[in-house]
Amino acid sequence: MKNNKIVGAVALAAALLGATMLSGPSFAANVPADAKLASEQVFKYRVLDNINAIDPQIVEDVDTSSVVRSLFEGLYNSGADGEPVPGTAESYTVNADNTVYTFKIRDTAKWSNGDPVTAGDFVYAWQRAVDPATASNYAYFVGLVGVVNADDIVAGKTPVTDLGVKAIDDKTLEVTLGFSSPWFIRTLSHATLFPAPKAVIEAKGIDWTKAENIVSNGAYTLTENTPGERVVAKRNPNYWDNEHTVIEEVQWLTINDENQGLTRWRAGEVDQTDVPAGQYPALEAELPNETYSVPQFCTYYFSVNMTDKQPNPALADVKVREALSLAIDRDVIVNGVLQGGQLAAYSFTHPLTAGFTVPEIPASKMTQAERDAKAVELMTAAGYGKDKPLTINYIYNTSEAHKKIATVVSQMWQEKLGVTLNLADMEFQTLLDTRHSKTYELARNAWCGDYNEASTFLSLLDSKSEQNDQGYANADVDKWLGESKTAADPNVQYTEIEAQAVKDVPIMPIYFYAKVFMQKTNVKGWPFDDVEQNWYAKDLYKVAE
């Protein structure tokens, strides 16, 4: 693999700390003067599944979010490197302790029907997100990023009007946070916090997102939405930065099968498609200029049931958990099984998270032989070995990739520790249910960050977190998580938390994801450096070949 393909993201969070006034150049398709543009500017993007609800406050999945990001625009966008750039807001000010943010909305920002975008549109949208009547899955996001009273509104304890967001005037929006958050700006590219057109939603109800009704404020407007087939959006002439938009039309084409996606990419029907599992080395050799592997903001790990409900007493012993984790040869998994530029993981938080420094994890510095030797030592100390073999039940959802990893790990454990790993695959929904009810021993798990800051990963280790499938509870971790919210440099706490998690082994991190895809050479402007891969069609352009 070529190094220039694995593009690193630059952590610049510190630059945002203590800023009082920030406005910068907006980001748009950055076409070099000498570039010759293609005559047809249509970007065709392959999506795996149906595009679900195109409603900013309802949308949940990554692919649909890419549609929503093209149709709507929040206060700030993600730039090419993932750093926030002004969107509908042209600037903001923040008070000294990072709890009150005031945004200046562009005078030129308009909805696709020509109406101006106002601060009130954001107030309406954010209230709508937390309103119990909206019943959004992402209602909790508003509270997660700190907006005052959000959680109480979701729980029905307070009216929506108490939400910590208000319109000072048509172009000034003030947001009050319940804790000091220097990274609040980073959360604004999330669809939940996009504005919403009140008049249309109230008039059309659930049908407001249909192509004939929808009004949006992004660079594109919806022209067709055929679930399971395609979504088509055309350039929005009312968009404030329309003059810098190059792509005229965006198509999201559903292709459920990865190999079919590759075939249609080869036939020129789509500009981008994912590389089917295991085919990266061959495609990279065949089409080096069109095959990409970039880091993706997700961690793959095994969850250990840490509750009293753990059916397997051996896993309650931290020595056993540590031994098992050490005996997993991550290099074999990323280089031998996945073969797509993934990175071996010895800790939880993605290493490219903005402002985050990966702490020193002892295991990551050892050779695999050293790790194996220590694993055997620990297993023996715990009273297990070849003469007293251990059997563990592992659950995962049906998928070739999960199965391969499980099989490889079971062989490693069998050979090195004499551990028998019983594999049980199940339907995804059944896995979720089993994991959540904590009746498992060991389970496949994965997490993708919601915003580019370490708490998006580490908050999962909070004993009260809904996402804490392990049922892991450590008073120190909870305390550090609390402290990190007001700390000048939360990395101090983050390092402690990661180190504690390595000590307690509620999870066994396996690898950090890579997005492995094929892209036509004439497509330019892709945000390779954004670890969240938040692409905006308005930033892309096609050159003539």
Add this chain to the structure above:
Amino acid sequence: MIAFILRRLAVAIPTLLVLVIISFILMKLAPGNPFIGEKTVPQAVLDNIYARYGLDKPEWQQLLEYVYNVVFRFDFGPSFQYRDRTVNDIIAQGFPVTFTYGAWAFLVATLVGVALGVVAAVRQNSWLDYLSVGFTVGAQVIPNFVMAPILVLVFTLWLRWLPGGGWNNGNWTNVIMPVIALATSYLASIARITRSSMLEVLGSNYIRTARAKGLPNWQVIFGHALRPALLPVVSYLGPVFVGMVTGSVVIDLYFSTGGIGQAFVNSALNRDYSTILGITILLGALTIAANLVVDILYAWIDPKIQL
């Protein structure tokens, strides 16, 4: 005849009702939750969602309200997975797609299949028969999930004649491959059933009588033999028709047509209760209707059958 149809329709209603109740119970028994994905949501959020979709009510009440809405308002409710769409929307969008390529595939499979079968039987043990049998055996052993990629490889990647998927509002270039992929194995079955049934009829006494009267061969075949020979074919066609027009999951997924089969599978995997129920009822109703048509066709083909 009219009485027969009315009688059958009267039975159809309780049948559908039983279908709804059993599907509803099975669905509730399946582990999982339509609103939880890899990311769990806080209980407060889940409570709001349950309230929004009436899932906080006792289950007998959910079932009663559902049946009431379906029967009296023809409203299958909102989809739990496509939060900005109703089940009626999903069916209205997906069913015409699958119906279009399914009906074409049905037509092709039936016409070509019957023709091949008849030719093979009439020219038994000739090169035509061998060719037909060889073709049908080949077509039958290639399942559609193999047929579809082969078609795409040839017509999309090599020849660049046809798009490899999508529906494009039913443009003929998008319809051809799904029709061929879906029709092939059915076509083969129909040809083989027709051939063996035709051979049996051609060996019967009344055909010998017809030939003895000196009737020309074509009249013996089309006037006397074909109609009775089609009986087993017709009973096979009923379920085939339903299977085809309600969408082959494989075809929908492979060609990304946006058809109903894809919606059915996705809703089952995502526990989208209302969509599963809606499509199940649609399939059930179509099956009942197709069986009714088959029975009527039976009586028309064979006067000995009394309805």
